[in-house]
Amino acid sequence: MKHLPTHRLTADAKMAYALIAPAALFIAVFMLYPVFYVIMMSLFKTNKLGILQQWVWFDNFTRLMKDPVFWQVTGRSLLWTAIAVIVKTVVGMIIALCLNVEFAGRKFARMLFIIPWASSVPISAMLWKWVYDHEFGLLNHTLTLLGISNPPVWLGMPTWSFVACIWVDIWIGIPFMALVFLAGMQSVSRDLYESAEVDGVNAPQKFFFITIPCIKQIVFIATLLSSLWTFNDFNTIYILTRGGPAGATDILITSIYKNGFEWLRFSDAAVMAVVTFIILMVFALVYARTYFRGGDDAL
Amino acid sequence: MKKLTYRNRYKIPVVLLTLALLFVMLFPFFVMLSTMFKGSTEIYVRPPYWIPKTFAFGNFVKVWSEYHLFGYFMNSLLVGLGTTALNSIIIIPAAYAIARFRFRGRSFALYSLLAMQMFSPVIIIISLFRIYVKLNLLDKLGGLILANTVITLSFTTWLMFGYFASIPKEIEDAARIDGCTRMGTLTRIMIPIAAPGLVTAMIYTFIQAWNDFLFPLSFINAQKKMPLTLGIYQFVGRWSTQWEMLNVAAFIALIPVLVLFFIIEKQLVAGLAGGAVKG
Numbered sequence: 063m064k065h066l067p068t069h070r071l072t073a074d075a076k077m078a079y080a081l082i083a084p085a086a087l088f089i090a091v092f093m094l095y096p097v098f099y100v101i102m103m104s105l106f107k108t109n110k111l112g113i114l115q116q117w118v119w120f121d122n123f124t125r126l127m128k129d130p131v132f133w134q135v136t137g138r139s140l141l142w143t144a145i146a147v148i149v150k151t152v153v154g155m156i157i158a159l160c161l162n163v164e165f166a167g168r169k170f171a172r173m174l175f176i177i178p179w180a181s182s183v184p185i186s187a188m189l190w191k192w193v194y195d196h197e198f199g200l201l202n203h204t205l206t207l208l209g210i211s212n213p214p215v216w217l218g219m220p221t222w223s224f225v226a227c228i229w230v231d232i233w234i235g236i237p238f239m240a241l242v243f244l245a246g247m248q249s250v251s252r253d254l255y256e257s258a259e260v261d262g263v264n265a266p267q268k269f270f271f272i273t274i275p276c277i278k279q280i281v282f283i284a285t286l287l288s289s290l291w292t293f294n295d296f297n298t299i300y301i302l303t304r305g306g307p308a309g310a311t312d313i314l315i316t317s318i319y320k321n322g323f324e325w326l327r328f329s330d331a332a333v334m335a336v337v338t339f340i341i342l343m344v345f346a347l348v349y350a351r352t353y354f355r356g357g358d359d360a361l
Numbered sequence: 362m363k364k365l366t367y368r369n370r371y372k373i374p375v376v377l378l379t380l381a382l383l384f385v386m387l388f389p390f391f392v393m394l395s396t397m398f399k400g401s402t403e404i405y406v407r408p409p410y411w412i413p414k415t416f417a418f419g420n421f422v423k424v425w426s427e428y429h430l431f432g433y434f435m436n437s438l439l440v441g442l443g444t445t446a447l448n449s450i451i452i453i454p455a456a457y458a459i460a461r462f463r464f465r466g467r468s469f470a471l472y473s474l475l476a477m478q479m480f481s482p483v484i485i486i487i488s489l490f491r492i493y494v495k496l497n498l499l500d501k502l503g504g505l506i507l508a509n510t511v512i513t514l515s516f517t518t519w520l521m522f523g524y525f526a527s528i529p530k531e532i533e534d535a536a537r538i539d540g541c542t543r544m545g546t547l548t549r550i551m552i553p554i555a556a557p558g559l560v561t562a563m564i565y566t567f568i569q570a571w572n573d574f575l576f577p578l579s580f581i582n583a584q585k586k587m588p589l590t591l592g593i594y595q596f597v598g599r600w601s602t603q604w605e606m607l608n609v610a611a612f613i614a615l616i617p618v619l620v621l622f623f624i625i626e627k628q629l630v631a632g633l634a635g636g637a638v639k640g
Contacts, residue, residue, distance in 0.1 A: 077543065078462035081454035082470065085514060088451060092511040093477070096485035096492060103488065112491050153382075160379045165372055171379050173623070178386055180622035184574035184590040185611045188597065189389040192396065192604050200392045203409050233386065241626075242634050265371070283634050294481040297574050301594065315483045322487035323579060335484045346479035350472050 103332035112328040122329045139313040146292045154239025162247045179237035187301035190230045220310030242284040246277035396608040420609045433592030443506040444570035456521035477515035500583045509570040517562040524558030561628040589614040
């Protein structure tokens with residue numbers, strides 16, 4: 063590999079490039095060029111049609127850095143991701159532990175748990191919008207029956223809207239976590255647990271000293287992937303609240319869209335897109351490194 | 362008397378906890394099943410109730426014709442099949458090349474494939490819009506097919522690469538000694554052996570295209586060109602929403618993806634979490 067002749071391509075290499083060409087072309091035209099264009103937009107003054115007008119260096123960046131709303135939105139993006147991923151991990155782990163116990167119908171239960179992940183995100187968000195309806199929705203009705211006398215107006219108040227949105231995102235993300243953790247737990251050797259039982263180790267000890275160390279790598283990859291999906295979740299927020307009320311549920315990804323398509327502030331949208339792009343690149347590099355370190359001998 | 366082991370002792374609380382968690386996780390689908398059979402007069406009643414007083418099976422017929430669901434359904438089907446076809450044509454040669462050839466930039470290609478899976482289409486949605494204006498791709502199903510192909514490309518190539526790479530080289534070598542050309546080994550040996558992988562990649566692509574909401578929201582204005590997600594989103598009106606219709610439509614839109622998802626679920630988990638998890 064290191065000693066490939068530089069002056070001339072082997073027949074194999076030529077063929078390989080020809081086979082990859084269509085994919086590379088597609089990525090170049092519909093992914094790389096748009097990324098390049100959005101970087102240009104962030105460095106130019108743009109008009110209401112998004113056409114580049116005047117090179118302004120980093121003026122768009124400095125202007126947005128001074129805007130408290132930008133920092134609020136960025137901060138909320140990170141908070142949104144952190145809270146959602148923690149809850150997904152914990153609940154996912156609980157479900158995985160339940161499904162790891164042998165009981166009749168556990169295969170069926172596993173199947174049912176997958177449904178929120180298998181379902182289409184935009185459709186789920188629309189269903190939840192109806193569930194949350196504060197007058198006719200069955201959620202508040204059920205909560206009342208369970209003894210919560212004054213359930214909140216979910217999508218009307220800033221804080222409750224945020225809670226409502228993040229819950230839907232969590233709900234979508236839980237099944238993936240549960241499935242991956244369960245797959246990990248089932249790959250842990252039975253002998254480890256049995257010899258621990260002989261030594262009189264109790265259940266929590268088994269979990270913390272056998273299960274967790276054995277599935278550490280899987281937990282890390284799943285958490286990383288989930289952070290990314292959570293950070294990128296456009297559909298849930300846009301469909302439930304469109305970032306409202308009064309911007310209380312806006313995160314970077316919805317803000318990019320609203321700046322671009324609703325307020326026609328293309329340069330602002332572009333700056334946020336570039337910031338998001340950088341954050342995602344960091345995630346991507348960490349993911350790629352861990353993935354390959356995980357014993358994949360493909361390279 | 363049977364010894365009370367670890368598993369037995371915890372069985373009853375675990376089953377109860379599982380049932381409670383299932384109730385929470387399936388709650389919106391229970392609401393959907395309840396709402397979709399209610400007549401329009403039963404929707405706006407306080408307090409709401411679970412079991413419809415009369416089952417309005419007419420909702421299905423009404424949503425299909427009066428609410429244009431048939432058109433949306435066909436558009437989603439076209440976009441899904443189109444994306445799947447285009448995606449397969451592009452990824453098979455690319456994945457094969459990365460799996461079998463040694464060439465400069467191969468590691469870079471592999472890293473990029475993995476990194477691109479982290480990409481969010483929202484980053485490029487504004488510039489893609491400008492490009493679509495220039496290429497006259499707005500309000501075209503073809504535009505949705507192209508966008509969805511790009512977004513699904515990296516993960517599906519990655520998946521196919523894994524399947525190709527796992528096929529022993531000797532099988533191919535034997536065929537080539539018998540006079541099979543390089544392309545012949547791909548179409549007659551590699552693709553048939555990797556068929557389960559290809560099916561996974563195709564189903565994944567179809568599901569992604571079927572569920573896509575961002576691209577139609579940005580690029581489609583004409584009602585005739587709307588896929589299901591955007592079409593159903595139109596039911597959410599500014600002042601009022603036909604909730605029973607939305608729930609019926611959601612039910613119809615979900616059936617195909619749920620069925621398809623269960624076919625590929627194990628391979629999908631394995632593909633995403635890497636070598637650490639084997640489906």
